[in-house]
Amino acid sequence: MSKQHESAVVSYSSSDSLNARNEIFDLLRSYPATEEETERSLGLFLRGSLLARILAVRDLYARIVDLPGVIMDIGTWRGQTAVLCENFRAIYEPLHLNRRIVCFDTFEGYQGFSDKDKATELHQDGTYGVGGESYSAYLAKLLELHEKSNAMGHNFGKHTVVKGDCRETIPQYFKDNRNEFVSLAFFDVNSYEPSLKAFEDVWPRMVPGGIAAFWQLTRRTIPAEAMVYSDNILSKVPHTLRRCETYPGLCYLVKPAS
């Protein structure tokens, strides 16, 4: 199993650019300022590639501000998208206290690779683990702290972190929460069966105009989402398809009104 994240192994950048990245890491580690000033200045170290992701998540969030429904982050990994969404909630709709965010992950890495998938050293059952139960609790705590530090912070505890195989946890979530429907779902579990099952469980609970976003839909090296899309969605499920302006890899289906 690979111990490194793929961004350390797979890159489209030149060696000069990779060296610059490492130098930025060094400067961040030794930044001469207080914690408060460092936090206030984190944009100094935010590289374009991450900023592009953040802007893409913002663009999707902006599209659902006038839609009711929870946000699901399926394959949340370290939970960055979920944390961004809590902060966009606080910025764009601080009074929308029913915008719950639900994160799904095994936190023990990929689960569900089958003969429909091409496992690689980076992508196979067990890679991308972040510590299991303890990381699940860490992310729940972090989300709550962001809620508390945001506007209307006395109203916290809106969000949920669900640990386990999403093929089981998503249907269980809807069984336990029969009131919940979805405005925005991010999919990023990257093997065929879990991607298909997650989509099939979420789409019927998605409101008209709701968004199903796939992080890897056009990526050749992780083809599960594209295969699920081509086999089961493209000509079978009414939708429109777009890609995010700043982060072309993030593609999204919009559910039509009828």
Ligand SMILES: C[S@@+](CC[C@H](N)C(=O)[O-])C[C@H]1O[C@@H](n2cnc3c(N)ncnc32)[C@H](O)[C@@H]1O
């Ligand atoms: C590429 S990472 C997700 C990155 C994350 N979406 C982001 O943007 O930062 C894929 C995640 O899917 C999770 N995963 C894979 N198969 C899963 C399954 N069957 N059920 C739940 N989570 C799964 C892995 O544990 C991993 O954290």
